[in-house]
Amino acid sequence: MLQSLSIRDIVLIEALDLDFGSGLSVLTGETGAGKSILLDSLGLALGNRADSGLVRQGRDKAQVTASFDAPPAKSKLATYLQDSDIDLEPGEPLIIKRSVKADGGSRAFINDQPCSAALLREVGGQLIEIHGQHDDRGLINPKGHRALLDIYASVDTGKIKRAYDAWQSAKEALDQAKEDQASAEKDREYLEHSVAELSTFAPQEGEEQELALERATMMKGEKLTSDLELIRSSFDGSEGGLASLRAAARRLDRIAEDHPLLQQALDFLDRAIIDAGEAEDKLNDAANALTFDPQRLDDMETRLFDLRGLARKHRVEPDKLRALLVELDSRLAAISDGGKSLEALEARLAETKQSYIAAAEALRAKRTKAAKALDKAVAGELVPLRLDAAKFKTLLEEMPEERWNSNGMDRIEFLISTNPGAPLAPLGKIASGGELSRFILALKVALAEEGGAKTIIFDEVDRGVGGAVASAIGDRLSRLSTSAQLLVVTHSPQVASKGDAHLLINKSSDGTVSRTDVKALDDDGRRQEIARMLSGADVTDEARAQADRLLEGV
Template sequence: MLRQLVIRDVVLIDRLTLDFGDGLGVLTGETGAGKSILLDSLGLALGMRADSGLVRAAQDAAAVTAAFELGPDHPAVPLLDAAGVEQEAGEPLLFRRTLKADGGSRAFLGGAPVPASTLREVGASLVEIHGQHDDRGLLNPKGHRGLLDSFGKVRTDAVQRAWTRLTDLRQELDQLRRSQEDADRDRDFLEHSVEELRKLRPEEGEEEALAEKRAAMKQFARITDDLDGLQELFTGSEGGLSQLRQAARRLERVGDAHPLLAEALAALDRAIIDASEAEDKVERARTELDFSPDDLEAAEARLFELRGIARKHRVEPDQLRHLLIQMEEALESAAGGSARIAELERSLDVAEADYHAAAAALTEARQAAAARLDAAVAAELAPLKLEAARFRTVVSPGEPGPAGADRVEFEVSTNPGAPFGALIKIASGGELSRFILALKVALAEEGGASTMIFDEIDRGVGGAVASAIGDRLARLATRSQLLVVTHSPQVAARARHHYRIEKSHGADGTRTTVRLLSADERREEIARMLSGAEVTEEARAQAARLLETV
């Protein structure tokens, strides 16, 4: 709730600090004293439009700070978290707004700079301001459904679950249908590609092996003449190995003639063995490297086919096997997609029926709650001098969603036979404030903002009606903090805290001040409200009686 308001250089206020307590507080004063300045100042702190006309004359800037007390479970807490505003437990939450004479403004929340929109969003969870020209709170049809649900303790859990199931199925079905359309559109291509790849039978690593084999065969083709020449040198009649063997046979015949000849024969034997081994290896190499032109042509054709199909599908040749598996799975999925779509469509039909059944039950609950709310508001209208008026809660078909398929709007008729219409369009200024009060009283158990401000809710009424207004405001104040700008002594007498707004004129200009009244000062102020400019003893006595009866 609002604990303090600090105002600097706003219109007629130069320096003002106001502390607020729990329950009902009233602000009174003569017409023109500056009551609207207080509301404009609070509105500025809460992020309302910054009008440079609020800056006090001859000053460069104005500033307003509002301090609020809120508990750990207050609806404003998640809003602060979302805005990145850190709030110390037990410390007041500070709204601060500065406004320059040239129109520039800055906003701060909890000491941190924020957009003015953040002040408005968080402030709306803390304060409701109801005035003759108020277009928020109870006057906004967007919030009427939530208010009705709170009043009637209407549960929306079943509808929310049914809506979640319904939307999940719709999304899954839409996605599957798109996939099926893509699959059907690509079916011919997939079938042709799968047939082509199955016929090709690509293997991982095949392209590298073929490239190596092809390179080896091409290399063998280049060294064939050299190998043939080597074979001739080894095996021909004039080949080296043949001549070594002839030389060895001759040395065998003369080897006994001298020791050196025997050694020469042994060397020749070793050379023949080594040469024979070399001949065998050359022959084996030729055998292993030998290929036919058909082999090279087949390897090249296979390699080019692998690479060509890989380029066609924009993958590496080693990925063709995996691509075939993917395409086979896509074809299989497409084949089973129709069956899955049919299954989902049946589930969707059931989910839609479940949702409509839950939404219909919710509509019935809302209609029952609407009847109770209409009766509760009607009971408040006559004491507020609105006995000719009628109030109704209209539950009509709306856009289906997680909170049902209902549109809820509060409507009034202010005269017998007059058509119903929206509150803000039908009710006059004074009637509007009293309708809001009647609604607030009817909805009181469901709470709302922790601080409510009513601006001249008693305009144009007096006597018993003013007493009824004061009684209802006092009842509301047992659950929330209420600040009321009033001209009614009956309302002022019900307050726990009474502030007087005064305007003074001096050499340095006109100033507006606000002060909390003592008990004696309260009686004097209420007497002034009863009697006018001249306070009589009779008025003081009547003021005392008013204070005693509350």
């Protein structure tokens, strides 16, 4: 709900501070007093285009500050603000401030936090509905008709949204699989050749290092062979060093008991024989390891060259060739198995689409029932508003599949016909200014929707009517104000008499400067203003008496 409005230096308004309460507030004043300036000021705060022409002559800038009740913690508006990084203090009012400079440019703030005009428009649209003769938003905009009908029907759109998301997810998965399959088919020849080539070569992990080490060892062996043979010959045969040590040990063993030193010598000799034996074994092992085999060396060098060549060809390290073979083989297998995967995804797509259609058709049944009830309710409001020749119909038709969405398959639009026999057409294209406002009022009363803006402004909803029709408009505005805060700009005394609060807009001039101000009227002031509306500039006693009767009838 709008709590207050502060205006500084906008056109004829120098400084104005207004407080608003719940219920129905009426704004009256003579033609040209500045009612449109007041609405333009509020529109600026709600994100309308910042026109430098609004700045009062001789001033640098104009500013509007609007204060609203704090949005409920989990409301759509609170969530939207939090998602937009606007901090909210629990229980504190929501304050919107907008300024525009005389030389162009504007700034906007929500709770003292800078925001864009686009954000301001979105927030403003959730705070206030403005219905005027040239309004192209609110109930006139077909984009909002589906949501209004759903609220009227009390339907939960969560199921259709989930079904649509599942359908789209299945569709995306199938499209991606088809794309992958097409890409894989292009690579089939390359994959088959690469897999065959790598399978034939059969690379092993760590093979390059092993081959390089064995090659280096064999090449060392070629250099060391002659030295090794000479060393080994010192050990071999009956004349070799090891054989001589063993013969000496046998002889020494026969005489060792003759003297302690001989026994010690025998012990050292035995250890020498053992060490010499181990040395001979190591020499033999080294000779075997370093054996130079020209054919084996040639084979290793060829394998190593081919291994590194394959690695360069496939742009991987030699040790990664084995893993590459596994990967390419899997991709090749996937091509062959792709048909089965596509069949499963296509079945999933058909299943989720059918679930969506079932949910959408169930939703349409509820909408159809609600549309008939709404048409009947609106028709009941038209006759008292002097729209008895008019017809109202909620159009509900299935859209082509490419336009189905998370809200269902239906296009919903409110249509009217104002003359007998005339075709039904969109709201904003048929009704005149006065008719349009009355149609909107009839719709608002019939819908009485929850979840809409809590503040509604009607600009001259009573234009072109009077008497009983004006009274009917006033009655419906009063009824509607029990569930929402209403601000009504009116020229009708019948409507004005229904207000819970009455604001008088007045323009004054000192000969050089004109000013517009607004003041709240007390009971006597209301009586005088309604009498003026009845009789014109010269207020008569008869007009005052009629004003009393209107006020007493509230």
